[in-house]
Amino acid sequence: MIIFLILLLALVVLVTGAALLVVRDPMHGVVNLGVSLLALSILFLVLGAPFVAALEVMLYVGAILVLFLFAIMLMRTPIELGEASRWRQGFWWPAVLIVLLAAVLIILYGRHPMLPVAIQEITPAAVGRALFGPYLWLTEAVALLLFAVIGAVLAIHQRGDHDA
Amino acid sequence: MTLEWALIIAALLFLTGVALVLLRRNLIFLLLGIELLFNSAMVIALVGEARWHSVTGQVLVVFMMALSGAALALTLALLLRVKQELGADTVEALRGLREEANE
Numbered sequence: 001m002i003i004f005l006i007l008l009l010a011l012v013v014l015v016t017g018a019a020l021l022v023v024r025d026p027m028h029g030v031v032n033l034g035v036s037l038l039a040l041s042i043l044f045l046v047l048g049a050p051f052v053a054a055l056e057v058m059l060y061v062g063a064i065l066v067l068f069l070f071a072i073m074l075m076r077t078p079i080e081l082g083e084a085s086r087w088r089q090g091f092w093w094p095a096v097l098i099v100l101l102a103a104v105l106i107i108l109y110g111r112h113p114m115l116p117v118a119i120q121e122i123t124p125a126a127v128g129r130a131l132f133g134p135y136l137w138l139t140e141a142v143a144l145l146l147f148a149v150i151g152a153v154l155a156i157h158q159r160g161d162h163d164a
Numbered sequence: 165m166t167l168e169w170a171l172i173i174a175a176l177l178f179l180t181g182v183a184l185v186l187l188r189r190n191l192i193f194l195l196l197g198i199e200l201l202f203n204s205a206m207v208i209a210l211v212g213e214a215r216w217h218s219v220t221g222q223v224l225v226v227f228m229m230a231l232s233g234a235a236l237a238l239t240l241a242l243l244l245r246v247k248q249e250l251g252a253d254t255v256e257a258l259r260g261l262r263e264e265a266n267e
Binding site (some may be wrong): 002003005006007009010013014018020021026029030033036037040043044046047048049051052055056059060063064068070071072074075085086088089091094095097098101102105107112118119120122126127129130131135138142145146149152153156157158 | 165166167168169170171172173175176177178179180182183184186187188189190192193195197198199200203206207208211213214215217219220221222223225226227229230231232233234236237238240241242243244245247252254255256
């Protein structure tokens with residue numbers, strides 16, 4: 001039963017990824033990424049990580065996607081359908097590299113590394129005990145980093161007299 | 165079979181992310197590709213957690229989310245600045261920046 005759910009999730013990720021590759025409007029790309037992220041949060045739930053699944057919805061779909069929407073809104077790109085190319089110049093060699101990477105992955109996955117493991121759920125309480133126990137200093141460092149990002153964003157947007 | 169298919173989904177995400185970063189012309193799609201790469205790494209960390217029944221995978225994913233959010237806020241601010249200064253949001257505009265620096 002669970003395998004059908006996983007296959008469905010793989011299909012959703014494949015379709016939204018393909019759509020991300022070919023859509024022209026950045027807004028459509030963001031919506032496709034949102035669908036992909038929701039599918040991933042279900043996958044995280046299946047893998048026994050309910051805390052991370054909730055964080056994926058709240059942080060990625062709720063915050064990062066909204067950041068993208070704000071950026072698209074603030075950039076005010078005029079809608080130009082049809083004439084603008086969606087690929088960059090000289091993209092053939094990177095395309096060849098990506099096909100080679102896909103071939104390597106297919107060969108790698110063809111060797112059937114079986115992982116017969118019963119998945120057991122790891123509760124948010126255990127994650128919290130780990131975050132504020134052995135990883136306390138790392139957590140505080142990340143908090144400091146997120147605080148520093150505010151200053152960095154302000155510095156990027158500062159229009160001083162020296163560069164006017 | 166669940167973990168194998170999760171790894172296959174991670175591989176799909178990774179391929180799509182690399183293709184977006186390398187092929188697309190619009191800078192917003194480049195950033196979307198970077199987010200997909202982060203998510204692929206998260207799936208692999210959670211597969212490791214499910215394999216070894218360890219809480220470290222989820223802790224790693226929490227840190228990865230915070231770091232990717234921080235990096236994305238900075239790069240989106242830079243993107244808005246590029247749009248203001250250069251008037252374009254494509255990779256070719258940044259290529260012009262490199263040619264100016266070489267002169």
